Every structure is written in C-alpha cells, then in structure tokens.
Amino acid sequence: MKGKRSWFLNEEGQLSIDFIIGFTIFMVAFIIVATMMSGILISLQSRTIDYDAVAYRTSVMLIEDPGEPWNWHLLNRPYQEDRDFLKRLGLSISRLSPGLLQQQKVDAFFDNSSAPGFSGGWSLRYPEDYKYRLLYTDYPYSLNITLRKIDKSTQLNLGPELPLNQKFGYVRRVVKIKQTPNMTVNLLDPSVASDPSLMILMNFTKLYSRTSPLYRIEPMNEPILIKVQNVPAPITIEELLYDRIVFEGSAYNNTPPVSYPTIWVSKDGGDICTSFPCDITSDFFYIHIDEGMFRPASIPFEGRYNEDSQVIIKLYFNKIVTDGSFTDFGYTAAAITAPEPAILEVRVW
Amino acid sequence: MVDDGGQLYTIEGISAGILMLVTAYLVISSTTVLTPQDVHITDVQLEQLGNDALAMLDTRDYYDDPRSPLQEYIFQNDTINKEYFAENFTLYCNSTTNAVKKDKLRFNATIHYINSMNKVSSYVYYKPDDYDYYRENAVKVSRWIYLEKGPLNDYPSDIRTGPNDPKMVLMEVLLWRA
Numbered sequence: 307m308k309g310k311r312s313w314f315l316n317e318e319g320q321l322s323i324d325f326i327i328g329f330t331i332f333m334v335a336f337i338i339v340a341t342m343m344s345g346i347l348i349s350l351q352s353r354t355i356d357y358d359a360v361a362y363r364t365s366v367m368l369i370e371d372p373g374e375p376w377n378w379h380l381l382n383r384p385y386q387e388d389r390d391f392l393k394r395l396g397l398s399i400s401r402l403s404p405g406l407l408q409q410q411k412v413d414a415f416f417d418n419s420s421a422p423g424f425s426g427g428w429s430l431r432y433p434e435d436y437k438y439r440l441l442y443t444d445y446p447y448s449l450n451i452t453l454r455k456i457d458k459s460t461q462l463n464l465g466p467e468l469p470l471n472q473k474f475g476y477v478r479r480v481v482k483i484k485q486t487p488n489m490t491v492n493l494l495d496p497s498v499a500s501d502p503s504l505m506i507l508m509n510f511t512k513l514y515s516r517t518s519p520l521y522r523i524e525p526m527n528e529p530i531l532i533k534v535q536n537v538p539a540p541i542t543i544e545e546l547l548y549d550r551i552v553f554e555g556s557a558y559n560n561t562p563p564v565s566y567p568t569i570w571v572s573k574d575g576g577d578i579c580t581s582f583p584c585d586i587t588s589d590f591f592y593i594h595i596d597e598g599m600f601r602p603a604s605i606p607f608e609g610r611y612n613e614d615s616q617v618i619i620k621l622y623f624n625k626i627v628t629d630g631s632f633t634d635f636g637y638t639a640a641a642i643t644a645p646e647p648a649i650l651e652v653r654v655w
Numbered sequence: 656m657v658d659d660g661g662q663l664y665t666i667e668g669i670s671a672g673i674l675m676l677v678t679a680y681l682v683i684s685s686t687t688v689l690t691p692q693d694v695h696i697t698d699v700q701l702e703q704l705g706n707d708a709l710a711m712l713d714t715r716d717y718y719d720d721p722r723s724p725l726q727e728y729i730f731q732n733d734t735i736n737k738e739y740f741a742e743n744f745t746l747y748c749n750s751t752t753n754a755v756k757k758d759k760l761r762f763n764a765t766i767h768y769i770n771s772m773n774k775v776s777s778y779v780y781y782k783p784d785d786y787d788y789y790r791e792n793a794v795k796v797s798r799w800i801y802l803e804k805g806p807l808n809d810y811p812s813d814i815r816t817g818p819n820d821p822k823m824v825l826m827e828v829l830l831w832r833a
Binding site: 325329336340343358362404405406452453454456458461476477478479480481482516518520521637641642644645647649650651 | 667670674678681682685699700703704707708710711714715716717718746747748750751752754758
C-alpha cells in the first residue's frame, strides 16, 4: 500500500508563496537587465570607430561620385531655385572615373564664403549644405576637409580647426585634378594677312568623341582658355561675338552676357576688357570661356547646348590679322595639361 | 520492487529546469553588440590609401601617352624606373595636407605572374635597402597591370611564353607604418 500512497495529494512538493514571490522578483529583475544589456554595451563602443566610418563614407562620396546632378558646379548656387536642384555633393568628373576630380567642382565645394541673402555671391553654406548634401545626418558632426596639391601650390580648407585632444575619424585619399583645356592661336603677320576677324570654331561633336572624361575637352562643363599671340600691337578689338550654328548656313551674332558665365578677354598684367572696343598693347592676350557659358540642355534655366552643337567665337580687330579661315579648336591644336595629383583629408568629430 | 527512489517529487525541480532553459534562451537570443578592434579600421585606411596611390600612378597624364607611369615603371624595370616608382609611391602615400608633417609609411613591391609552365611565379620588384619588413602590422594592396609586347628587361625568362606576347601581371605592394 505504501507504493500507492504517492499518487494521492499531500502537502509535499507544493509551490509555496515564498517561491512565487521570489521567482517573480527574479524574473522582473532579469527582464530589466536583459533589455538594458544592449544599451550598456553601446557605451563601450569606441566613438572613433563611428567617426572613422563617417569620414570614410564622406571621402568615398566626395572623390568617387560626381554628385547629383553630375554637373552641379554649373548651377547658379546663390539662387534658391537653382540650389534646390543640387541633391548631392561630389567632386569627381564622372561616375566612371573615381579619384579624378573636376577643378571647378573643387573650387565650388571649398567656396563657402558667406553671402548676404541668396543673391550676393557664389557659395555653399556651411554647415547646412554640407550636412544635408554630403553627410546626410542630423547628428551634429563637425567636419574638416583639406585638399592640398602634392606640389604644395594650393591648399584648400573647409570647416573649423580640429580641437586639441579631440578624438576624430580620419581618412586620407590620393586624387588627381583635371586641368583647364587650353589652346594657343598665332595671328598672322599683316604682310600675309587679309582679314580683320579671328574666328574660332568649336565643334562639340568632335570634342566629345573621346570617351575618357579625363582627356576629353568638355566645353559645356569646364572653362576654356585660349591664348592669342603674335598680336601686332597696338591693336584694338572692335567687337567680340559668338554664334551657335543651329543648322547649315544659319548663324546668330550674339554679344556675350555682361556677367558670369561669359566669354571675356584679359590682357597682359591681368587687366580685363570690360567693354569693346578694347585696346591691346602687348603681343598676346587671353580669351576666357567660363564654365557654364554653354550650359547643357540637361541643366535647367537656359541650357541650350548639347554634345552636337557647334559654336563660333568671333573677334573683330582694326587691323588685318588672319586669312579669314576658321581656327579649329580641336584636339590637334588644343590640349589639357596633365592632371595634378593632390591629397584629400577628411576629419570628422 | 517499485519504490519512491528516483522520482521527481517537487514542482520546484521542474520550475528550476524551466527557469534555466528560459535564461539560456534569453541570453542566447539577446542582441549582442560586438566592438570591433581599432586595428581593423587602421587597416582599411591604409589599404584605401595604397589602392588610391596605385590607381593614380596607373593614370596616364595625357591622352597620347602610350603607358601610365606605373606601366612604364614595370615595363622598363631598370634602376632608374624603380627609383621613380619608389619616389612617387612614397610621395603619394606619405604626403599629408600638413605643411611639415609627413606620414611614415613603408612598403615593398612584388610582381606575380603566370609563368611559361602555367604556374604562379613571383619577382621582387622593389625592396628598399635601408629597411626591411619585420612582421609589422601590414596590409597588401594590388593592381593588375597590362604590359604590351616588347622585351621585358631583367625579369626572369619564364615571364613570357613567346618573345612578343603581351602580359598581364599583378603588382602587390606590402604597406606598413614605421
């Protein structure tokens, strides 16, 4: 009978109220600890690791991406309407050329001079624009970006100095910066010349035929410098006009705009011809075509040119200086100086 | 004989068992945040810098240039070009934006290629005279280099199958901080 007794209810092995209370206290404490665990560990994480990741990400966006739109440096950035088109800052020439930067984007990026209102100057605003178009975060990171050409000729700096003893994220990248396309034109001696006009023809189709953007002259995207030499000084430039050939035989005589972006002439010593006629006293002068002068149709506001456009730039002198034929701005005469290597450093804290 | 021995008498025993299981389950399934070691970050920085330097050396200056500087150094393979390589690689890697401070990166370079027996061979392209690698924390960066036909000076003879074959070689640079 003793064996059967164990099947009956008795007082042994019952769950005591002490145990229930103890167990409840333990479980509550345990759940609290378990939920706090991840929070406790987060504070153990080194801050510099997060900073390093942000610095790396920023450098990748800057030097491996052309930004959005890819020719954002042509936007009239002080104007809100144009600024709204700028979605992302990036410095490379194109998506296919990481590490190869566009000089104009570099200049625009590092120019954050404060302008009153939105119409005074050509600038991005620090830190808002860099925060929402480069860092993409609300976390109050501080940013210092420095670019120095390897030959030490230029040093550009953005953002505040790094505070002393501050932990920071860091990355250093090596880049190359594409230089301005240029050409030299020799005027003819008056004894063999027959025409008072210098006509420079830019055939965009031919210029854009090269596939690699590093070696391609892109008149819709970058400035162009033309040196005119062998000038029979003193001489007067009577007029400077430009034409866009829309179809065979058609041409418009346009005066370049008065303000940037435009086509302008600079003389020996840096003086600028502000109006025409303009006297030239030395045997050379420069014709500058600003980037954005031939805004591509993909850029809003007055973009009229595309990769098949043809443009003629005309200069009329008071003397005969050419034989009247077109001077072709093409790869045989024009060149791009070798890209300049530079170091880019990003610090985030 | 059936008796009381070995029976589970108390419900405490069962609850303790369940408690242990629940605890184990909670501990295993709770999110753990692992803290990566700082050294990996430094490695990434160094690797990125080395890759950048190789990429920039492998960029032609002009459209008409037959070879990039790096291709030229490897193709010529003489003392002067090895010096150019070392000089420019040092310049790209050790320059900072600070006017006086320079980084102290050191490196050596090896070229790997498939030899005429279809096996991978190595050739020490550049090894500095004044320092050597003594198991410092280092990273390896590499880049494929295309060499057009023409004699490849001072390379082992098995680098080519025929005298005028183009060749693809892998340049590997070991980079460390002094």
